Amino acid sequence: MTGATTTPAETTTERFRADVLDPSMRQIVLVDFWAPWCGPCRQLAPVIERLVAATGGKISLVKMNIDADPLIADQLGIKSIPAVVAFQRGRPVDGFVGALPESQIKGFMERLVGPIEVEGDALEAAQAMIADGDLAGAESLLGELAGGEPPNVKAAAALLRLYVDTARFDDARAVLDALPEAARRDTDVAAAAAALQNAEQAQDLGEIDELRTRITSDPDDLQAHFDLALALNAKGLREEAANALLEIIRRDRSWNDDGARKQLIQFFEAWDPMDKAAVTARRRLSALLYS
Helix, strand or coil, rough: CCCCCCCCEECCCCHHHHHCCCCHHCCCCEEEEEECCHHHHHHHHHHHHHHHHHCCCCCCEEEECCCCCCCHHHHCCCCCEEEEEECCEEEEEEEEEEECCCHHHHHHHHHHCCCCCCCCCCHHHHHHHHHHHHHHHHHHHHHHCCCCCCCHHHHCCCCCHHHHHHHCCCHHHHHHHHCHHHHHCCCHHHHHHHHHHHHHHCCCCCCCCHHHHHHHHHCHHHHHHHHHHHHHHHHHCCCHHHHHHHHHHHHCCCCCHHHHHHHHHHHHHCCCCCCCHHHHHEEEEEEEEEE
8 A cells, every 4th residue: 555645536426326336335535525616625635635535446436516517516515615535335424524633534434444554654744745836735734633642743843844944933832832842852852943933033123134234333233233133034034043142253252142142052953963053153153262
């Protein structure tokens, strides 16, 4: 079996027998009733596609747009979507309504065909959704993993990053606060928490050009250097952000109770350890401190 997914066929009333009823004589066929305006439908689609693929051919999936072709849905009495109906031997035998958690969808399929071993990595699937711009789908999948008992700390870290990247700081803080203390000590969660703190700090800062003007007017305005570092980091300009803090350390190591070095260390915690900006800044920091 494989966790890979393929794009399901889109059926119509005219093709319904050929796409659904006839194949259901040989295997279970799921029909996913959806519509383009339906947000939960978009959340459900990648999850159900991945689980169907994991059945190794025991189940096939067909989609049906009820806006373009409502007749079959009306005949089945479907009043809300997403709705998934299982067909076997030419008849509907089971189904569910709504974007259920993955565990419940897996249980639904296992009632039809027995145990399913999902080999695909759910975290990789969520990252693929993010890369494809399906943030809602990724949020749904990561939220389910992070909310498990015990929570999946890698999923929690990824969800935190998603919220930070989309400036949903309150949602990120809620995820972090809900994690047990042991989970917060995970390196990925700690890095995401550091990124959240950095982003929150940058919210109330002035514009980058304004901060640069302050520094040009007064190069010894170390608070302006510090605020500039936070603002640059929030924009993803890591090398420039590190340079601003290194300039403070060069000018006055003791400023704000060693605040520039501490902030730089927090940047390192939030960034990938092998990030080019982190590697370069660590080397420059060592030169400043120990030369």
